Each structure stands twice: as C-alpha cells, then as structure tokens.
Amino acid sequence: MAGFERLEAQNLTKNFNEALILAILARGEMHGYQIALEMEERSGGLFRFNHGTLYPILHKLEKEKTIAGVWRPEGPKKKRKLYTLTRRGRRYLDWQASEWRRFMETFLSIIEEGES
Amino acid sequence: MAGFERLEAQNLTKNFNEALILAILARGEMHGYQIALEMEERSGGLFRFNHGTLYPILHKLEKEKTIAGVWRPEGPKKKRKLYTLTRRGRRYLDWQASEWRRFMETFLSIIEEGES
DNA sequence: GCTTATTATATCGATGGTCGATATATAGAG
DNA sequence: CTCTATATATCGACCATCGATATAATAAGC
Numbered sequence: 397m398a399g400f401e402r403l404e405a406q407n408l409t410k411n412f413n414e415a416l417i418l419a420i421l422a423r424g425e426m427h428g429y430q431i432a433l434e435m436e437e438r439s440g441g442l443f444r445f446n447h448g449t450l451y452p453i454l455h456k457l458e459k460e461k462t463i464a465g466v467w468r469p470e471g472p473k474k475k476r477k478l479y480t481l482t483r484r485g486r487r488y489l490d491w492q493a494s495e496w497r498r499f500m501e502t503f504l505s506i507i508e509e510g511e512s
Numbered sequence: 513m514a515g516f517e518r519l520e521a522q523n524l525t526k527n528f529n530e531a532l533i534l535a536i537l538a539r540g541e542m543h544g545y546q547i548a549l550e551m552e553e554r555s556g557g558l559f560r561f562n563h564g565t566l567y568p569i570l571h572k573l574e575k576e577k578t579i580a581g582v583w584r585p586e587g588p589k590k591k592r593k594l595y596t597l598t599r600r601g602r603r604y605l606d607w608q609a610s611e612w613r614r615f616m617e618t619f620l621s622i623i624e625e626g627e628s
Numbered sequence: 629g630c631t632t633a634t635t636a637t638a639t640c641g642a643t644g645g646t647c648g649a650t651a652t653a654t655a656g657a658g
Numbered sequence: 659c660t661c662t663a664t665a666t667a668t669c670g671a672c673c674a675t676c677g678a679t680a681t682a683a684t685a686a687g688c
Contacts, residue, residue, distance in 0.1 A: 405559060406646060408524040410674065415623055422626030429636050442618050443521060449675055451638060474683050476636070486628060493623045500616050502558050507531055507609045510538030512602060522675060526645070545665050565646055567667060590654050592665070634685075643676075648669105655664075 400488060403495040413453055414462075415492040416443060418485055421463060427476045428454055454479060462488055516604060519611040529569055530578075531608040532559060534601055537579060543592045544570055570595065578604055 403411050420426065420434050431454075432445045457463045462485040465477045481489070519527050536542065536550050547570075548561045573579045578601040585591045597605070 405525055405528060407674090408528055409521055412521055412524055412619070413675090416619070419623045419626030422628075427636075438622055439618050442615070443622075446676055447637075448639080448677065452674085455638090470636095471684075474636080489623070489626055490628060493620075493627050496616075496620065496623065499558070500612075500620075502555050503528070503532070504609075504612065504616075506554055506559075507535045507605070507612065510535030510605055511609050512538075512606060523645095529646090543665075544667095562647055563666075564648065564668080568645085571667090586665095587655075590665080630688090632685100632687080635683080637681085639680080640678085641676105642678100643674105645673095647672080649671105650669085651667080653665085655662100657662080658660090 399484075400491050403492075403499055411492065411495075413445070413449065414457065415489065415496065417450075417453060417457070418462070418481060418489040418492070421479055421481050421485070422489060425478045425480045427478050431479075457485070515600075516607050519608075519615050527608065527611075529561070529565065530573065531605065531612065533566075533569060533573070534578070534597060534605040534608070537595055537597050537601070538605060541594045541596045543594050547595075573601070 401407070416435060417431060420431050420438070423434075426434065428447070428450055432447065432450055435443050435445060454463070454465070458465045458479070461482055463479045464482050465479045467475050467477050469475045517523070532551060533547060536547050536554070539550075542550065544563070544566055548563065548566055551559050551561055570579070570581070574581045574595070577598055579595045580598050581593045581595045583591050583593050
C-alpha cells in the first residue's frame, strides 16, 4: 500500500507499538497518559508503555501527520495535549491490521507445524 | 513457564526469529544455510534471514542448550555444522507457540476494534 | 496548611539486537 | 579455469526501546 513501510521482522516492535497507539486513538481524542492507561486496561495488563517509549512515538507520528496533536488548557495553568487520528492515520491503521493478519497467519502456520 | 523469558513488546523480533528457527529445526537436523533456504521457501519469501542475523542466533541458542550443533565432514575438506532441537528446545518451541497465540489474540482484538 | 500521591509531559544515556558488508573457502557447472 | 552457489563467521553502524531523571500542577489525606 502506498506510503507505508512494509511489515518486516526487523521492525516488528515499532509497527506493533504504532498500531496499538493508533487503534486506541481510533476511539476518539486522547492524551498520552490516557493512552497508556487505556492500553493497560484493554490488554488486561499484557501491553504496557514506558513513557520514555510512548512520547517519542507520539511525537514522531505527529510529525509525519499520522496523528494530530492540540494543546488544550485544563484549569488555570495546566494543559494537556490531545491527539486524534488523521485520515492518513486511519489508512495506516487499516493497512497495519491486514499486514499483521497476513504476517501472523504465515508465522503461526510455520510454528504449529513444528509444535509437538 | 519455567526458565523462559516472557514474550514482551520489547523482545518481539528476537522471540519471533528464535521461534521460527526452532520450528524449522523441529523437522529434523539441519545446517544454518539450509535453515535460511527452508525459511524463505516455507514462508513464501515473507521471512528471510540475513546470515549476519542467523548465525549469531544459532550460536546463542547452542550456548544455552536450546539446540545442539555437531560438525560433520562433507567430502575431504568441507564440513557443515548440523543442528538439532534439544529437549529444552522442544519445550521452548511449544511455549513460544502458546505465548504468540495469546499475544496476537489480544493484539488483534485491540486493532480490530479500531479498524474502520 | 502541609505532605504525599497522582496526573502529565518530556528528555537522555545505556543497552541490545539486527543489518549489511566483508572475509574466507569448498564444490559444482559450463 | 572461471563463475556461481554453497557454507560459516565476524564486525561496525545503526536505531529503537528501556529505565532513570526532571519538572510541574492538581487532588487527596490528615
């Protein structure tokens, strides 16, 4: 699909993290900290993000316009950055879903052939 | 399960590569170059190993006794190193299969919730 | 009112594993 | 006798994640 780097063994984790973040954001606008909480809850604690991992990814996704971030004031001094999926982000997410399905089908078929 | 490091986002690629190698070896003894060819064939070209990736992994798996390697002479001067799964390797492979299934089930359920 | 925990974003150095290149050598094809 | 395929091995560059650290506002507990 146009514009997206293919899913390869070498970038599994990167694509995995990005796809999860986009899927969480697909529900509606959300700030970083909230994404991390949602992720932990929805995966039953299986997937967790260090914020040292999460924030750089958000910045990168924003930079390449896969998501859009807007600062919103929250109280007199506090502010939060709310992210939403762009149209590109939506396409990227759908593409990721199909890539992962194909990838895992092939992977599991090889693994299960070897299983005892 | 005892002795095996859990499957986490941070070590996806590593576990992915190891699981594939073990699954290929589950068919019977094989040398490194042969593993790479089998992999490409069985995945329809989707999974490929650089030998700069493959050999270090084989050495590591051998060192931790997940696989066992034996040098066998092949002609007057040539020799090849043939690997087989150990009992530990067998257990590791079965464990990997169940970990990956659980992991991907959760992952895809989150992704598909976001899909349009 | 004071202290602590929680919410919230951000950056940075260390770590670790893959990639691609390079090296070396034998066997087989033409 | 040259070229290609087979076969193993190592090394530096690269890159993304991890865990720690920093900063600050707000809510809760007492």
